[in-house]
Amino acid sequence: MWTVFKLQWLRLFKQPVLMVTFLGLTLLFVYFLAGAQGTQTISVPTYSEELTSEELNEWIDRLNEEETFLFVESDYETVYDNIRMNETAFALGLTQENYEFLIGREDMEISTLIQYVDQIFVTEMRLQGVETDFGLTGLEVTEFIEIETRSHAAAVSSGDRYRLGIVVGMSLYFSVFSILFLMINLVEEKQTGTWNRLIFSPLTKTKIYLGQLTHYLLAGMIQIGLAFLILRVLVGIDLGTNYLEMGVIIFSFVFAIVSLGMLLMGIVNTPQQLQVVIPIVTTSMAMLGGAFWPLEVVTNRLLLFLGDLMPIKYGMEAMVDTIVHDHTLSQLIVPLSALILMGILFMGVGINLMERVSDN
């Protein structure tokens, strides 16, 4: 078994183009779809009809102290027009003692924005109250009690979740591609006859399959691991520190995909056909499973149901939950067992079909 396993690595190192290409594509897509957006702050047009331009600027400086959003000075007419023309999604209006939002369309960021502005306003209003009551100036807030927020859930905006979904979804999408394409090797071996050479050798069929499958499993895990590592180190995407959980999820996911590969090869058994079928299967799985857009935007019952059958959905769900909500293995039991069960089912059916084909 290890002989077969090692041989497959040797072959992979001789022709690494496929794996490297897909790794490159992952990084490229994630960088443009999510990474680039991640570093770009969202600008919020801010106007006031009551405050002087100086007062308004003071507020804007205060609001810009944290880098979550970029507040930019504007005036009511411009903002109003822009919102009507659908060029801006929302704007912040300030009055003497209060604030208002002009909202043109629903946007992921709004709830976070409201939360953020509210928090600053409350603090500032308190300070001003104290200042006028006691006649003091230049007060600053000292935090008496440092509360470390452990519940990330509230602190993470739906936008972040969405972006993370894309990072994870894209990485998984491309890894599925490269695992399945790599697995075409197995069918090619059956065609060139090296598979038969192994069958009539003293090696048992089980060992040959195991050698091959562990290779694909490990190659897939390394691919995803590497993609995440690079995204984290070079692009700076926060992927959490739950290494054990992530490892287990990656393993279960790749296992399901390798099994899916076996199923496909049981049904379609020439490399040429597989080269057509794999992109179709992979892409529709990614679409249905929510790797390209959040499943929240899907309303069609049938599509949602189909999505529930896609391994990529569970892989993404589990990863995002681990990264964002620090879910532990026991909390991940549902997606993980879904993946493992799918894996066992696909593998069983796949190997059976394959053996039947070669026996006929």
Added chain:
Amino acid sequence: MLETKDLTKVFKKTTAVNQVNIYLEKGESVGLLGPNGAGKSTTISMISTLLPPTSGEVRFNGEDALKHSQRLRKVMGVVPQEIALYEELSAYENMRFFGKVYGLRGKELETRVQDVLELIGLTDRKKDAINTYSGGMKRRINIGVTLLHEPEILIMDEPTVGIDPQSRNYILDMIRTLNREKDITVLYTSHYMEEVEKLCDRVYIMDHGEIIASGTNEELKSILSNEETIQIHVHTLSPAFRDTLSKHGSVRKVTEEGQGYKVIAPKGEDLLGEVFELAKQTKTKITGVAIQTPTLEDVFLHLTGRTLRD
């Protein structure tokens, strides 16, 4: 040591192999001769435990070879009809891999690999990827990989197909040496009768999934011992001449061959005079006549009415 009993394989509709009985004694070199689609590869797949037969069995030393496949697999080397190698890897890497598959390790593996590379004459190209090899070299390494574990039985499926005569002779000499000097039992499949005639002690002739004749070269040829082959070369082919020839009472068979006709007729009949007479009648100019002793090719022609390479 290895034999088949009524070996049969049916694919959906075609019966590829039908009730085949063949046997191999230790040290023998046996040929399996037949045209394309005769069922040679299918027979070999079943003997080498690759393909389960529809019915019948393969026996190795008296035991069911499919039930105890490991015993046979360890001592058997099979050379597939196609180049079954990892073409992006070098000859050396391929050999090390398949050597390990047969349980060779360390020093022993290394010596075997070097020895076989020497034997197949590829030592200086061992580091090159197979896909840079010529057809003849690929054929040689395809065989070499099978020799690593020093098999007792060597089963070869058309190992010389599609290569130049020089490479072919090299391979045939190599197999003959292995058979004679190392006492390796050989089952050799081909549709080149010259190869089989040269290499094998005994021959099975197969057609449409069935063994239609078997025996030593001489035995097979003696099927035709009462007949002779007359090769007639003519200036221009003449259907009329051919017609009258085949209607002649003592002519068994007439086939067109090159610039002339091949006539099989019983020995001893003085046909030649009549042939010239018939030529005159049909205004055919004869440029040459030769009387040949029969070849396996003729045996096949006699048995099936077709040539091996039809």
